[in-house]
Amino acid sequence: MSVPALEISDLRKTYRGGVEAISGISLQVREGEFFGLLGPNGAGKTTTIGVITSLVFKTSGTVRIFGIDIDRDFSAAKRLIGLVPQEMNFSIFEKVQDIVCQQAGYYGIPRRRAADRAEHYLCQLGLWEKRNVQARELSGGMKRRLMIARGLVHDPKLLILDEPTAGVDVELRRGMWEFLEDLNREGRTIILTTHYLEEAEQLCNRIGIIAGGRLISHTDKRELLKKLDRQTFILDLNGPVGEVEPFDANRFTIVDESTLEVTLSRDHSLNDLFAHLDRQGLIVASMRPKANRLEEIFVGMTQ
Amino acid sequence: MIGEQLISLASIARRETTRIFRIWVQTLVPPVVTATLYFLIFGTFIGSQLGDVHGYDYMSFIAPGLIMMSIITNSYTNAVSSFFSSKFQRNIEELLVSPTPDWVIVLGYVSGAMVRGLSVGVLVTAVGLGFSRIVPHNLFFILAFAVLTSFVFALAGLINGIFAKKFDDISIIPTFVITPLTYLGGVFYSISLLPDFWRVLSRANPIIYMIDGFRYGFLGVADIGVWTGLSMLLLIGTLLFAANLYLLSRGTGVRS
Ligand SMILES: Nc1ncnc2c1ncn2[C@@H]1O[C@H](COP(=O)(O)OP(=O)(O)OP(=O)(O)O)[C@@H](O)[C@H]1O
Ligand SMILES: [Mg+2]
Numbered sequence: 001m002s003v004p005a006l007e008i009s010d011l012r013k014t015y016r017g018g019v020e021a022i023s024g025i026s027l028q029v030r031e032g033e034f035f036g037l038l039g040p041n042g043a044g045k046t047t048t049i050g051v052i053t054s055l056v057f058k059t060s061g062t063v064r065i066f067g068i069d070i071d072r073d074f075s076a077a078k079r080l081i082g083l084v085p086q087e088m089n090f091s092i093f094e095k096v097q098d099i100v101c102q103q104a105g106y107y108g109i110p111r112r113r114a115a116d117r118a119e120h121y122l123c124q125l126g127l128w129e130k131r132n133v134q135a136r137e138l139s140g141g142m143k144r145r146l147m148i149a150r151g152l153v154h155d156p157k158l159l160i161l162d163e164p165t166a167g168v169d170v171e172l173r174r175g176m177w178e179f180l181e182d183l184n185r186e187g188r189t190i191i192l193t194t195h196y197l198e199e200a201e202q203l204c205n206r207i208g209i210i211a212g213g214r215l216i217s218h219t220d221k222r223e224l225l226k227k228l229d230r231q232t233f234i235l236d237l238n239g240p241v242g243e244v245e246p247f248d249a250n251r252f253t254i255v256d257e258s259t260l261e262v263t264l265s266r267d268h269s270l271n272d273l274f275a276h277l278d279r280q281g282l283i284v285a286s287m288r289p290k291a292n293r294l295e296e297i298f299v300g301m302t303q
Numbered sequence: 304m305i306g307e308q309l310i311s312l313a314s315i316a317r318r319e320t321t322r323i324f325r326i327w328v329q330t331l332v333p334p335v336v337t338a339t340l341y342f343l344i345f346g347t348f349i350g351s352q353l354g355d356v357h358g359y360d361y362m363s364f365i366a367p368g369l370i371m372m373s374i375i376t377n378s379y380t381n382a383v384s385s386f387f388s389s390k391f392q393r394n395i396e397e398l399l400v401s402p403t404p405d406w407v408i409v410l411g412y413v414s415g416a417m418v419r420g421l422s423v424g425v426l427v428t429a430v431g432l433g434f435s436r437i438v439p440h441n442l443f444f445i446l447a448f449a450v451l452t453s454f455v456f457a458l459a460g461l462i463n464g465i466f467a468k469k470f471d472d473i474s475i476i477p478t479f480v481i482t483p484l485t486y487l488g489g490v491f492y493s494i495s496l497l498p499d500f501w502r503v504l505s506r507a508n509p510i511i512y513m514i515d516g517f518r519y520g521f522l523g524v525a526d527i528g529v530w531t532g533l534s535m536l537l538l539i540g541t542l543l544f545a546a547n548l549y550l551l552s553r554g555t556g557v558r559s
Contacts, residue, residue: 015559016559050559053399053400054399054400054558055396055399055400055558055559056558056559057554057558057559074402075402075404076402078400078401078402079402081400083400085396087393088393089392089393089394089396089397090392090394090397091388091389091392091394092392093322093325094318094321098318098321099397101314102314102315102317102318102397103397103401105310105311105313105314105315105317106311106314106315106397106398106401106402106403107307107311107401107402108306108307108308108310108311108402109310110310111310150397154401
C-alpha cells in the first residue's frame, strides 16, 4: 500500500496563554481520499491544519506528509500541500492575477509558467475577467475562489480547504463541489473542513470528527451516517392542538398551540407518523428537521 | 533548489517594488517635499548667513546629510510598514506556507525597503543638485555608504515590523530613536566643531559614521575614517541580519 497522504500521530498543541487546542489527535488520510474533518466551533480543526501547514508550532506529536516528517524536511512537505484558509489572507490592494502568480513564485515556479497556471485556475474558477481588479473589489464568494486558485497554483498533491463554502450561496456551492470532485477524480487528495454534513456527505469518502481537541470518530462516511439513527422534526399544524397521543414510545412536545416537536428513531417511517396524526384529526401543514444532522451527530457522540 | 529560492526572492522583491510605486504619493513624494523644505530653509535662508564648513558652503555641506537622512528614514519606514501590513492583512501566511526559507523572506522585504530608500535618495539628490553644486568626489564611497546604510536600516525596520502588534508600534522607534540620532548625527554640523564631550559622545551614534562617510564621497573630507564607517556598517548589517533570521525561526510575531 502506498504511503498515506497525511499521517498525524498523537498531535498536541497548547497555545501560549494555556489553551489546549489539540489534545492528542492521531489520524491518517490515504492518497486519493476526499477526507472531511468535521467538528463544532473551537474543536481544533483550524489549529490542526495550522500545524500541517507550518502556521502553528505543534507542542508534540508527529506529522508526515506523503511520508515526509515535517520535523525533518518541512520545505519538501510544503511543496506537496496547497492551503485554502478559513480566513482571508491576501493583500486586498493587490491585483487578483498578481496574488496567484506571486504565490507560484514563492514555490519557485518561473514567471512564464506561473502566469499560465494562474490563467488556468482563474479561468476554471470564473475569475479571469477579474484578473486585473484589486482583490478588495471582489465579492465574498469570489475571494474564496481566489484563495482556491492560489492554493492550487503550484499543483499540490494534497489540497486542504478550511471551510471553503462558508458564506457561499447554494448555487455557487454546488459549482465548487463539482470543481473539487473533479480535482479529486484527477487524483488529488483533498481534506476539507465544514459545518455542513450535506457537504461532507456529498463529497467525502471518509470523515473524522473532532471535538474539544480530540478525534471522537474516524470512519467511513456510510458508517457515520448509520449512527445517525434518530432525527428531531418540527411539525406545523393546521389549527390548534390540545393533547396528542404518544406515537409508540415517542412523545410529542407541544411547542406552541399549533407546533409539535417529535424525535423519531430510524425504525419508524414518516408514513406511520402521519397516519398516527391523521387518526387524531391533526393535519400537518409543513415540517422541517430541528437541527442540522451534523449537530445531531455531535450531540449523540459527545453525550 | 537555489534557483527556486531566487525565483521566490524575485517574487517578493517584485511585489514590494510594485507596492512602492503603486502608492508613490505616500512613499516617494513626501520625502522629496520634506527634503526640498530642508534645502530651502537650512540651505538657502539660513545657510546664506553662515560661513563655510570644511571649506564648503553650508548648502553643499548639508546636502549629503539630507540625502542620507531620507535614505535612512525611508528604508526603515518601508520595511516596518510593509512587514506589519503583511501581518495585519495576514498575507505573510502566503510566504509561511510556501517552502521559501527565512533568509529569502528577510532579503525580499529588505530589497523592497532598499528600492524605496535608494529611489528616494536619488530623487533627493536630484533636488539637492538644483540647490547646490555638489559633485561626486568618490563614487565608490557614495554607493557603498548609500547601499549599506539602506541595508542596515531596512533590517532594523524589519525587526520593528516583526515585533509590531499595532499601528502605533510602527512609528515609536522612528520618532524617538532614529530621528533624534539622525539630527544628532552631523547632518547640519561637523562634529569636529563640537566641544570635546559632545564630540566623543557623538561617536557612540552609528549614524555619524554613515553620514560622515557618505559626505566624504561627495566632498572628499571626513570627520572620521571612512573605512571605520564601512566596517561598522558591515558589522551592524551582519548582526541585524542574524537577528532577523533568529526571530523568524522562532516564529516571533508570525506563527503561534
Ligand atoms: N492563536 C491562538 N491563540 C490562542 N488560542 C487559540 C488561537 N487560535 C485558536 N485558539 C483556540 O484554540 C481552540 C481551537 O480553535 P480552532 O480555530 O482550531 O477551532 P476550529 O475547529 O477551527 O473552529 P471553527 O469551526 O470555529 O473554525 C479554540 O479554543 C480557540 O480559542
Ligand atoms: Mg476553524
